[in-house]
Amino acid sequence: MTDRADRPPRMEVTIGRGLTLKNPVMAASGTFGYGEEFARYVDLNSLGAIVVKGLSLEPASGNPPPRIMETPCGMLNSIGLQNVGVKAFLAEKLPFLRDYDTAVIANIFGETVDEYARLSEILSGAPGLKAVEVNVSCPNVEKGGIAFGSDPDRVAEVTRAVKGSVDLPVIVKLSPNVTDIALIAEAAEGAGADAVSLINTLKGMSIDVERKVPHIGKVIGGLSGPAIRPIALRMVWEVVNRVSIPVIGIGGIVDGNDALQFLIAGARAVQVGTANFMDPMATTKVLEGITNYMYRHSVRDINDLIGTLRV
Amino acid sequence: MTCDSNVKWPLSGEVKRNRKVTDNHYHLVLHAGKEYLSSSPGQFLMIRPGGRDVSLLGRPMSIYAVNKDGDGACVEVLYRVAGRGTGLMAQLKEGEMVGVVGPLGKGFTLYRDKKRVVLVAGGVGVAPLTFLAKAYRNLPETGSVEVVSYIGARSGTCIVGKGELGSIGRVSVSSDDGTCGHHGLVTDLFAKDLGVFEEDETAVYACGPSPMLKKMQEIMRDRSFIVQASLEERMACGIGACLGCVVRVKRGGYARVCTEGPVFNLKEVCFD
Ligand SMILES: Cc1cc2nc3c(=O)[nH]c(=O)nc-3n(C[C@H](O)[C@H](O)[C@H](O)COP(=O)(O)OP(=O)(O)OC[C@H]3O[C@@H](n4cnc5c(N)ncnc54)[C@H](O)[C@@H]3O)c2cc1C
Ligand SMILES: Cc1cc2nc3c(=O)[nH]c(=O)nc-3n(C[C@H](O)[C@H](O)[C@H](O)COP(=O)(O)O)c2cc1C
Ligand code: FES
Numbered sequence: 001m002t003d004r005a006d007r008p009p010r011m012e013v014t015i016g017r018g019l020t021l022k023n024p025v026m027a028a029s030g031t032f033g034y035g036e037e038f039a040r041y042v043d044l045n046s047l048g049a050i051v052v053k054g055l056s057l058e059p060a061s062g063n064p065p066p067r068i069m070e071t072p073c074g075m076l077n078s079i080g081l082q083n084v085g086v087k088a089f090l091a092e093k094l095p096f097l098r099d100y101d102t103a104v105i106a107n108i109f110g111e112t113v114d115e116y117a118r119l120s121e122i123l124s125g126a127p128g129l130k131a132v133e134v135n136v137s138c139p140n141v142e143k144g145g146i147a148f149g150s151d152p153d154r155v156a157e158v159t160r161a162v163k164g165s166v167d168l169p170v171i172v173k174l175s176p177n178v179t180d181i182a183l184i185a186e187a188a189e190g191a192g193a194d195a196v197s198l199i200n201t202l203k204g205m206s207i208d209v210e211r212k213v214p215h216i217g218k219v220i221g222g223l224s225g226p227a228i229r230p231i232a233l234r235m236v237w238e239v240v241n242r243v244s245i246p247v248i249g250i251g252g253i254v255d256g257n258d259a260l261q262f263l264i265a266g267a268r269a270v271q272v273g274t275a276n277f278m279d280p281m282a283t284t285k286v287l288e289g290i291t292n293y294m295y296r297h298s299v300r301d302i303n304d305l306i307g308t309l310r311v
Numbered sequence: 312m313t314c315d316s317n318v319k320w321p322l323s324g325e326v327k328r329n330r331k332v333t334d335n336h337y338h339l340v341l342h343a344g345k346e347y348l349s350s351s352p353g354q355f356l357m358i359r360p361g362g363r364d365v366s367l368l369g370r371p372m373s374i375y376a377v378n379k380d381g382d383g384a385c386v387e388v389l390y391r392v393a394g395r396g397t398g399l400m401a402q403l404k405e406g407e408m409v410g411v412v413g414p415l416g417k418g419f420t421l422y423r424d425k426k427r428v429v430l431v432a433g434g435v436g437v438a439p440l441t442f443l444a445k446a447y448r449n450l451p452e453t454g455s456v457e458v459v460s461y462i463g464a465r466s467g468t469c470i471v472g473k474g475e476l477g478s479i480g481r482v483s484v485s486s487d488d489g490t491c492g493h494h495g496l497v498t499d500l501f502a503k504d505l506g507v508f509e510e511d512e513t514a515v516y517a518c519g520p521s522p523m524l525k526k527m528q529e530i531m532r533d534r535s536f537i538v539q540a541s542l543e544e545r546m547a548c549g550i551g552a553c554l555g556c557v558v559r560v561k562r563g564g565y566a567r568v569c570t571e572g573p574v575f576n577l578k579e580v581c582f583d
Contacts, residue, residue: 030553033551064559068545277369281322
């Protein structure tokens with residue numbers, strides 16, 4: 001059969017063993033709730049995947065307000081990983097998402113290696129769940145509160161613990177608050193991660209000079225949005241050059257052009273975060289932008305575009 | 312395959328009018344989808360001025376009025392220029408399209424069995440309360456309900472909505488600088504009259520900045536009035552997803568202002 005120019009391009013991407021997405025556009029953790037909040041605005045069936053809000057063993061109430069502040073081309077947040085807890089997620093949130101034709105991915109975080117392992121065990125075998133994304137940007141209470149994600153050995157330890165406890169593909173989500181993010185990615189790969197996703201938020205701060213108080217209750221927050229895109233893109237580029245597992249690009253993606261930069265740099269898929277707040281239909285628009293580009297450049301298969309940067 | 316979405320909610324509105332009403336205060340009228348016709352008083356929308364290329368979160372604005380307009384709805388907002396977002400809103404011109412998401416949140420409860428409704432508004436807090444006063448007026452069975460309003464502002468020139476509420480019931484005005492009405496806080500003006508309202512026959516509604524609502528809470532602490540208040544918090548998504556807009560509540564933990572509110576039973580909220 002011959003390819004007809006008007007036939008829709010192939011959008012399917014494979015993120016490591018056992019995880020195939022219908023297209024490379026995912027909704028990022030913490031910015032898409034549990035999916036249901038967006039069902040009125042976005043056809044959830046059109047998304048490659050939905051990564052749900054970070055889950056912990058027990059429900060967490062989060063940080064005191066104010067929790068958010070808009071900053072130039074972005075925002076600071078200190079939500080403090082407020083969530084319903086893994087059990088309520090399985091009982092109350094997953095059944096809704098399961099009915100959609102999109103990959104549901106659980107994002108998890110813990111304060112000890114054992115917590116990560118127990119979370120993974122609980123999620124193991126949950127019907128409708130396609131993968132686990134491991135947030136390593138949290139303080140490690142056993143190591144004086146230093147983030148797991150800043151130490152390659154701790155990242156390897158957490159990755160091994162999760163891999164050993166769950167029968168799903170494991171994506172390790174990297175923190176950008178490190179000197180050499182590729183080193184951390186290598187550690188995750190070495191410990192058996194099926195893919196890495198990056199970046200999580202960058203640490204930032206903002207002050208109300210009239211009152212001389214921080215704009216964020218916890219003083220320091222996580223910066224996200226278009227302001228971080230060039231940094232995220234640089235980090236994705238560094239990581240794709242050092243690991244051979246799939247890389248998922250995250251950071252400030254608002255439209256198709258932004259997403260294409262990550263794909264051309266070598267990311268196998270992208271996640272859309274803060275843009276969902278600015279426009280609830282952002283994920284749809286990103287996908288439309290990518291598809292239009294493919295028609296325009298006669299790209300028949302998204303995989304022919306990935307990693308095509310000319311340098 | 313990709314984008315034949317079944318999305319039911321249009322996410323933009325057309326500016327029909329955007330006029331300055333007094334110092335720093337504007338009245339915006341949008342033509343939007345017919346889903347706004349079901350808006351209830353206290354609900355809000357997220358408005359995102361600035362077009363496609365400006366990176367900006369939506370700004371929450373209470374709905375001031377809604378009317379049928381052709382095949383859609385005419386949605387009105389009363390706003391004060393407070394910073395960058397509202398500054399961009401003030402530049403909106405007739406015919407421009409603006410991003411809007413709504414109607415959002417839980418509005419005020421209308422109590423059909425009360426004899427009297429008392430509204431306490433700080434600044435542009437008058438907007439949702441005017442919508443509420445009209446809703447009470449339009450309830451067929453409550454034609455005799457008395458609506459009493461207290462409006463406060465920084466200065467006499469900032470007082471908005473007096474005429475409209477005045478056509479519905481008695482209005483008392485205060486200003487922080489004494490240039491109009493009572494010299495002082497609107498909560499003090501309200502507190503002076505409190506003795507004349509029967510607790511079980513009166514519903515009290517408040518909307519304004521947090522310090523004002525905190526004062527209201529203190530005044531009402533030992534009384535059994537029903538007090539509903541519309542809260543203000545910074546928001547990112549407005550639809551319950553980011554968990555950024557929370558307030559601490561007495562039952563423990565936090566509640567999202569955008570979805571569990573913005574209207575709360577004032578007695579259940581903690582102002583830290
Ligand atoms: C449910 C709800 C309904 C509202 N209804 C109205 C309304 O009808 N009319 C109106 O004029 N305003 C209303 N507000 C407040 C309005 O959203 C803010 O004034 C606006 O977001 C400020 O944006 P800005 O970019 O102009 O100011 P910024 O530059 O972001 O900030 C200027 C000042 O406003 C404060 N501020 C920022 N965001 C908010 C916020 N969400 N709530 C309160 N203060 C804020 C900041 O702390 C700062 O002091 C409402 C807020 C909420 C939560
Ligand atoms: C309000 C908010 C909450 C977030 N919550 C989580 C979370 O629970 N787990 C996680 O791994 N990342 C979380 N993130 C990080 C995002 O998933 C994403 O990595 C980051 O915001 C960068 O992408 P963006 O610029 O597109 O937003 C959160 C981000 C924001 C803005
Ligand atoms: S503004 Fe996002 S949860 Fe309320």
